[in-house]
Amino acid sequence: MMAGSRLRFWGAALAASVVLSGCTIDTIDTTESSGPPTSTVTLTSTPTSPPAAEAPVLPTEEPQQGESFAQALQAAVDQTIAVYGGTAGIAVSDGSTEVTAGDMSAAAAWSTIKVPLAIAAVRQDPAQTTNVTAAIQWSDNNAAEALWASLGTPEQAGQATTDILREGRNDVTVNTVVTRDGFSSFGQTMWSPADQARFAATLGCIRGSEPVLQNMAMVEPGQSWGIGQLPGARFKGGWGPQPDGAYSVRQFGLSTDPTSGQTTALAMIVRPGSGSFADAQAMADTLISTVQPALTQAPSAAC
DSSP states (O other), X not given: OOOOBSOOOOOOOOSSOOOOOOXXXXXXXXXXXXXXXXXXXXXXXXXXXXXXXXXXXXXXXXXXXXXXXXXXXXXXXXXXXXXXXXXXXXXXXXXSOEEEEEOOOOEEOGGGGHHHHHXXXXXXXXXXXXXXXXXXXXXXXXXXXXXXXXXXXXXXXXXXXXXXXXXXXXXXXXXXXXXXXXXOTXXXXXXXXXXXXXXXXXXXXSTTOHHHHHHHTTOOGGGOOGGGGXXXXXXXXXXXXXXXXXXXXXXXXXXXXXXXXXXXXXXEEEEOTTOOHHHHHHHHHHHHHXXXXXXXXXXXOOO
């Protein structure tokens, strides 16, 4: 798999002198610069021969910070797949640009769609807070259906939830028609990890998000795998079987470093080769724990 980064970095090498400087994104450590190359002149033993100069030695170009972070994400994806097989993808966003690695295909949102749904519902009716708590902290499907119904017809509910996604800089449209028996229409909305990361980065700026974010910080322990391992995590997970019965799990949210205060917005999806839900949870844990040290290089969330 290749890392798909919307960040592109260009280095330049000059024959006589080279300075490498890192493109700093928020709290990224600046890449160490290399000094200018030196030319060594060697005199021959024959006085009549002109001095011969060795060719300048150009310094080896090191990855710049953005490239280094993208490489760290890709390495985490590769290492995770090496253990569990299957596919994985992870995205980090500042609200306008995403750094991604692995599979960025749009896939069923499952219960992650409950975040914009809850914001839409509580914005229209603040009395929905009990259903918001159940839908976000425990991923209660009946509570989510109640939130959906509170917004009117399926078309009205879909539009209200889509409007929240638009405020989060997403072009995703919420599904209002049941496409799989036994599953909600809105849970089958197709949502990519890159779009989810962007939505997460803007979440704090969306009106009505405050009570939802508070609940995202209190997800029950049994669902606190993956992103839930990170410090200051506010997140929501979703999971379900694909048509062939193999499970995928996904999460998106925010993590705030207690030391630096930096908030990182990220999203991930994993599908283990075994297809089991237990392996999917363990795979999410591995992906996030592997990438965690590199998050100090991540761009800060916009909100």
